[in-house]
Amino acid sequence: MSVIKYVVCGIVLPFSGIILLVCGCKHDPAEPVAQMPISGDSVCFNTQILPLFVSNCTMTACHNTISRADGYQFTDYAGIKPGINNNKILKTIKATEPGDRMPPAGPLPAAQIQLIEKWIAQGATEKICANNCDTFMVKYTTHIASVISTNCLGCHSGAATSGGGINLESYSNVQSQTMNGKLICSVQQAGGCSPMPKYGNKLSFCDIRKLQLWKVSGCPQ
Numbered sequence: 001m002s003v004i005k006y007v008v009c010g011i012v013l014p015f016s017g018i019i020l021l022v023c024g025c026k027h028d029p030a031e032p033v034a035q036m037p038i039s040g041d042s043v044c045f046n047t048q049i050l051p052l053f054v055s056n057c058t059m060t061a062c063h064n065t066i067s068r069a070d071g072y073q074f075t076d077y078a079g080i081k082p083g084i085n086n087n088k089i090l091k092t093i094k095a096t097e098p099g100d101r102m103p104p105a106g107p108l109p110a111a112q113i114q115l116i117e118k119w120i121a122q123g124a125t126e127k128i129c130a131n132n133c134d135t136f137m138v139k140y141t142t143h144i145a146s147v148i149s150t151n152c153l154g155c156h157s158g159a160a161t162s163g164g165g166i167n168l169e170s171y172s173n174v175q176s177q178t179m180n181g182k183l184i185c186s187v188q189q190a191g192g193c194s195p196m197p198k199y200g201n202k203l204s205f206c207d208i209r210k211l212q213l214w215k216v217s218g219c220p221q
């Protein structure tokens, strides 16, 4: 491949200095630079971090406003920050011994731990971002799975025992809870069913809209 590129560069070079630069960049061995976070790519507290804490840490008897286990309440920035400052949160989510690790039901997915680490490296600020609302052709894989994994799986997964026996890990489980009306009823928090996420803020208007549109279009995968 790269041999071919060099050949192409060699041919084009005599005609343009600009193309020489482009070719030079492509073959620059400093690959890792491309993997650095893009500037402006800073983590948002309200849309990326808080939902992870609410979903994974605020179950009954854990870090919610009522039980405040260990004195920690992970339902808002003021409650989370002390555990970041003393490094306890990072230490427990990365612990390898099940007895030391949080959440007790099982480790967070590696991508979520990396996101929390990135947020801490950027200063663990309370950055508030608008929720980009993409409701075009809503599908499970592109729109719905991420809403559920960010906000609900801490309680509603197979390993967790704190979701009232409801598992939301797969397409078919989410689909059946949507088609029976319970899921949308619960996220609307308007009565008639248990308000969800339990102990957490209501989902954004956009996320609720996605779920509604997904349901009317027959829950496409």
Ligand code: HEC
Residues within 6 Å of the ligand: 054, 055, 056, 057, 058, 059, 060, 148, 151, 152, 153, 154, 155, 156, 162, 163, 164, 165, 166, 177, 182, 183, 184, 186, 187, 192, 193, 194, 195, 196, 197, 198, 199, 200, 203
């Ligand atoms: C902190 C734990 C927790 C989180 C986070 C959570 N749930 Fe629940 N969920 C529960 C529990 C516990 C129940 C059982 C009913 C109760 O105790 O309120 C439940 C029940 C439900 C029900 C059945 C409601 C009913 O009235 O029959 C649905 C549907 C549901 N959850 C969906 C969700 C969705 C969708 C999310 C994410 C947006 C979510 N839950 C986040 C703990 C949680």
